[in-house]
Amino acid sequence: METKKIAVVGAGNMGHQIALCAALAGFQVKCTDVSSEVLAKAEQFADSYLPERVAKGKLTAEAANQARANLAFVPTLEEAAVDADLVIEAVIEKLDVKRSLFAQLDQITPPHAILATNSSYIVSSKIADATKRPDQVCNMHFFNPALVMKLVEVVKGPHVSDETAEAVMEVARKMGKTPVLLHKETYGFLVNRFVQATRQEALKLLDMGMASYEDIDIAVVNGLGYPMGPFQLMDLTGVDLAYHVYMERYHESGDPSDRPSPTVVEKFVKGEWGKKVGKGFYDYGSKQ
Ligand SMILES: NC(=O)c1ccc[n+]([C@@H]2O[C@H](COP(=O)([O-])OP(=O)(O)OC[C@H]3O[C@@H](n4cnc5c(N)ncnc54)[C@H](O)[C@@H]3O)[C@@H](O)[C@H]2O)c1
Numbered sequence: 120m121e122t123k124k125i126a127v128v129g130a131g132n133m134g135h136q137i138a139l140c141a142a143l144a145g146f147q148v149k150c151t152d153v154s155s156e157v158l159a160k161a162e163q164f165a166d167s168y169l170p171e172r173v174a175k176g177k178l179t180a181e182a183a184n185q186a187r188a189n190l191a192f193v194p195t196l197e198e199a200a201v202d203a204d205l206v207i208e209a210v211i212e213k214l215d216v217k218r219s220l221f222a223q224l225d226q227i228t229p230p231h232a233i234l235a236t237n238s239s240y241i242v243s244s245k246i247a248d249a250t251k252r253p254d255q256v257c258n259m260h261f262f263n264p265a266l267v268m269k270l271v272e273v274v275k276g277p278h279v280s281d282e283t284a285e286a287v288m289e290v291a292r293k294m295g296k297t298p299v300l301l302h303k304e305t306y307g308f309l310v311n312r313f314v315q316a317t318r319q320e321a322l323k324l325l326d327m328g329m330a331s332y333e334d335i336d337i338a339v340v341n342g343l344g345y346p347m348g349p350f351q352l353m354d355l356t357g358v359d360l361a362y363h364v365y366m367e368r369y370h371e372s373g374d375p376s377d378r379p380s381p382t383v384v385e386k387f388v389k390g391e392w393g394k395k396v397g398k399g400f401y402d403y404g405s406k407q
Contacts, residue, residue, distance in 0.1 A: 120231050122290050123147055126203035128196065128220065130154075132357055132395060133237055134209035135161035136265035139168065141207075142190035143182070144294040149191045151199035153210075162192040168266075196220075200227045205290060207259060209237040212363040217241065218249040225250035233283050235259035239311055239356075240364050242304035244276040254280040259287050260308055261296075263356050272308045274301040306368075314352070318361070321349035322380040332400050354399035362387035 123146065127138040130152035138150035138161070152158040169187055172178035178186075193199050200206055206224055210216055217236060224234050233255045236243055247253035257279045262268035271291040275284040284300060291298035301308055307315055321335050330338070336348025353361050365379035379387070386392070386399065393399030 120204065122204040122233075122286060124149075124202055124204050125290070126151070126199040126206045126228075127209060128152075128199060128206060128224075129209035129211075129237075130158050130161035130192070131209065132360075133261060133263060133265055134207075135164055137207055137209060137237065137261055138190060139165055139186070140261075140265055140294050140296075141290075142186045143178075145185075145189065146290075146293075147189055149193050149199040149203070151193050151196055155194065158192050158194065165190060165192075196223060197227055200224055200232075201229075203228050203232050205233045205235060205287070207235050207237055212239060212241070212360055212367065214241055214245055214367060217246050221246050221256065222249040225252060231255075233257070233286060235287055237261055239360065240307045241367070242274065242276055242306065244278055244304055247276070247278050253278040255283050257283055257287055258301075258304075258308065259291065262310070269295075269297045270310065271296040271298040272301060272310065273298050274304055274308055276304045314349075315364075317345075318349045318353065322382055325350075326380055326382055350400040354393035354401055354403075357393050357395060358383065358386045358399050359392040 125141045125146045125148050127134050127148060127150040130138065130150050134150060134152065138148050142148045150161060152161065165187065169183040173180050173183045206228060208217065208220060210220060217238065221234055234250060235257055236246060237260055238258060239260065243256050243258045247256035250256055257276065258272065258274035260272040262270050273284055273287050273291065288298045288300060299309065324330060324335055325332050332350040336350050339345050339348040362379050362383050365377065365383065369377040390396060391398045394403050397403045397405050
């Protein structure tokens with residue numbers, strides 16, 4: 120069945136931009152969040168982003184109006200998901216939260232609906248059995264900022280049907296993305312395995328007092344040609360997200376080496392979560 124209606128659940132760092140991408144691509148999109156404040160902020164973003172793109176000559180006024188008309192911000196999960204062909208979940212990186220959400224979605228959505236998770240690391244087989252449609256549950260992993268980054272990783276776990284994987288790949292293509300298909304599940308998929316390896320090394324060097332975080336970023340950008348350093352990237356993607364990723368892994372493995380580094384714990388506890396709160400490793404003056 121052709122995907123026409125998409126529900127995006129979670130309107131935070133990732134969800135609000137995924138919803139806009141889908142609306143710009145012509146899908147009927149409903150976006151929701153448990154926080155009315157976050158949802159209002161997501162709507163304000165759409166209302167300022169679209170006219171800005173028109174003013175910059177990147178989008179016609181007609182396309183902007185159409186995208187806005189395609190996009191609704193709704194207060195409840197029921198409203199968002201009741202008639203969805205595809206749900207893209209972008210809530211906090213905690214397995215228990217995702218599992219309980221997918222169990223709810225299984226009750227709310229039409230039987231044909233595909234339930235996709237934008238999780239950064241959690242493979243969908245850990246979530247799929249919370250539903251009665253595991254063959255229609257898969258990973259659809261966007262990158263930050265979702266309006267800009269082209270890559271989408273689609274992961275075909277052992278429970279995922281060919282039809283589901285192909286339908287999700289097709290939605291990504293229609294959104295103007297460049298999807299890649301993973302034939303097997305692996306923690307962190309493709310890209311975040313690289314991100315995690317670099318981050319681990321950067322945190323180790325920082326915690327050993329080898330160099331400042333600024334100099335480590337400068338070294339990685341200028342020596343490896345990366346667009347940003349590991350600490351700048353953590354500020355962009357969220358120090359809170361990094362903390363949750365480490366903790367989820369640690370809870371699963373019980374291996375002390377999977378615990379977040381002292382630096383990440385300190386930043387998390389202080390609420391210095393990065394750009395979205397105005398301060399992380401770097402100071403951004405005000406919320407971005
Ligand atoms: N931040 C990134 O760079 C990035 C990149 C790719 C993937 N991801 C993944 O996307 C997901 C979201 O990350 P984020 O950075 O956007 O997080 P975020 O904290 O910015 O946003 C998550 C939102 O989900 C909402 N939420 C929590 N529980 C909910 C529920 N049950 N129903 C509806 N809304 C709920 C929260 O209120 C919050 O606004 C995570 O799984 C993360 O791993 C993040």
